[in-house]
Structures are given as C-alpha cells and as structure tokens.
Amino acid sequence: MSDSTSTEWISDFLAADPPRSKSLVMTIFGDAIVPHGGVVWLGSLIELLAPFGVNDRLLRTSVFRLAQEGWLGAQRDGRRSAYAIMPAARRRFARAYRRIYAPLAAHWDGSWTIIIGSGGNIAAAERGALRKELLWEGYSVIAPGIFGHPGADAEVLEEILSRNGVQGKLYVCRATELPGVPLRPLRDMVAEGWDLSAVTRGYEQFSAQFQPLLALLRAAPVAPEQAFVIRLLLIHAYRRVQLHDPQLPLELLPAQWPGSAAYELARALYRLVYTGAEGHLMATLRREDERAAPAEEAFYQRFGGLR
Numbered sequence: 001m002s003d004s005t006s007t008e009w010i011s012d013f014l015a016a017d018p019p020r021s022k023s024l025v026m027t028i029f030g031d032a033i034v035p036h037g038g039v040v041w042l043g044s045l046i047e048l049l050a051p052f053g054v055n056d057r058l059l060r061t062s063v064f065r066l067a068q069e070g071w072l073g074a075q076r077d078g079r080r081s082a083y084a085i086m087p088a089a090r091r092r093f094a095r096a097y098r099r100i101y102a103p104l105a106a107h108w109d110g111s112w113t114i115i116i117g118s119g120g121n122i123a124a125a126e127r128g129a130l131r132k133e134l135l136w137e138g139y140s141v142i143a144p145g146i147f148g149h150p151g152a153d154a155e156v157l158e159e160i161l162s163r164n165g166v167q168g169k170l171y172v173c174r175a176t177e178l179p180g181v182p183l184r185p186l187r188d189m190v191a192e193g194w195d196l197s198a199v200t201r202g203y204e205q206f207s208a209q210f211q212p213l214l215a216l217l218r219a220a221p222v223a224p225e226q227a228f229v230i231r232l233l234l235i236h237a238y239r240r241v242q243l244h245d246p247q248l249p250l251e252l253l254p255a256q257w258p259g260s261a262a263y264e265l266a267r268a269l270y271r272l273v274y275t276g277a278e279g280h281l282m283a284t285l286r287r288e289d290e291r292a293a294p295a296e297e298a299f300y301q302r303f304g305g306l307r
Contacts, residue, residue: 009212009216021054025049025063030093032048032231032277034094036293037292037293038084042080044288044289070088072089096239099242108250108251112174113154113172113173113174114147116145138248142189142193148193150190194248199244203259203262206266207261227273227279
C-alpha cells in the first residue's frame, strides 16, 4: 500500500463521514490515552488530532465541554495544560471499551434478568437517568417500568444501580420458563424487545467501508502516523455501531449476524496497524513528556490478544 493510496483512503473517508471533534476526543482517550495512564498534554492531543481536521479551537472547545460533563479533569503546569480521565468516568470508559474489544462469546443459559420499578420509590430524575443507562447497556423495556435482558452482566448492573443511587429501590430477579406449563418461549421476547435493523445496517455499512482497506494493509505496511489515523478511524466507526448493539447472546441473534463479521474485520485491521500506531503515539507523547508511560499489559489483550 503506497503512501498516496493510504492518504487517499483517509482523505476519502474523512470527506465522506467527518467525525465530530468531541466524539473523536472520546475515542482517542478510550483507545489510546487510557492505556498510557489516562493523562495527555494538550499540545500532544492537538498534534495527534491534527490529521483529522480538528484544529486548536475545536479541540479546546471539546475538552472544555467534556470537563464540564465530568469526563475529563484539567491539570496545569505553568502555561501548559493536561487533561485526565476522571476516576468515575474511567469506570464507564472501561465498561464501554471492554465491550468493543471483547470477543463475541456470550451464550444464553435460558434465563432473563428482569428489573422492576416499585411504584413511587424512585424519583423522576432517578428513573430517567436509570432508564437511559439501562437502554444504553442493551436492556429492553418489556412493559412500563420493567426492563429485561437475556445476557445481563451482574457486575455491570450492580455498578449502574449504585452509581444512580437506586440500590434497594428496585426488584431485580432472574426469570426462566416454568416446566410443564404451556407458554410462549422466552426467546420470542427478543423480537418484541429489540428492532435490530438499524444495528444490522450499521454493521453492514462498517464492513463495506473497511473491507477494501484490509487487502491494502496486507499488501504493504503504512507509515506510523497513517497507522494511528487508521486505527482511530477504525475504532471510532466501529464504536458508533457496536455501542448501539444490545449484546444479545449468540443463540438469540439472527442467522449470519453481521456483527460477527464486523468484529472479525475490526480485529484483523487493528492487529495490522496497532504496532505502527503505538510508535507514532509514543513519539508524540514523549515530545512533551519524556516519562510518558508505555501501554499497559491489558492493552495487548484487546481483540482476543494482539501479540
């Protein structure tokens, strides 16, 4: 893959679907900065995002808004500024990116996790915040005030309830089919609870955009900066689709689920560019901080193992 070809691919992608600067900052923190300690000098961030058309003004506005929303915290050293992931936000980053890089291996045990609101025990603000988080985590509204998921993570649910201050205010139980009683199969609730058409289209579009790149990268490597740009565009595009996926167990997904092919494509591309991308990232970080930490070991466990 020649430099001109990779440059052309990046230019075409950015022209067709330019990422919003604030969302791109979230991607770069989750994919690249968190594995290196979660702190970055503003000058390094400006340099890293320049190839994406994010100028100084846009970047400063984005990090200011993310700081206001509690995602980032600012640090100063004389005239220089650095930004770090806030401790509470780090847990949410970890949860989101664990979903992105984890292999698709969730199997169904035949049960559903059911969450039931208990009348007036929850204030309106708490109810609204909880609903938003449960829907983001992939739960479906089975009936008014009742949420369900066939592959819920108990640890993640505990963290959501705790952070929203609603522990002890809800009924949380596990439902299974009652043997010997005529009933509709619990798997039928999937079709009633989720419309997967938008997620399906998203995965198909992602694969169509990035599949041509795979052969090009296999033919010849790219320069470190281009590898970093491709890696960030890859995760930014994959994240936008994957975080709308309700993460249903494999047995409950449609046949030929496009999310599986999209994951395999993302993994193959990431493995091809991560080494060069890390080289560019470390060189950029160490121009402002010679003690910038290398990637933590957990980074190399992404997509089932990079090494």
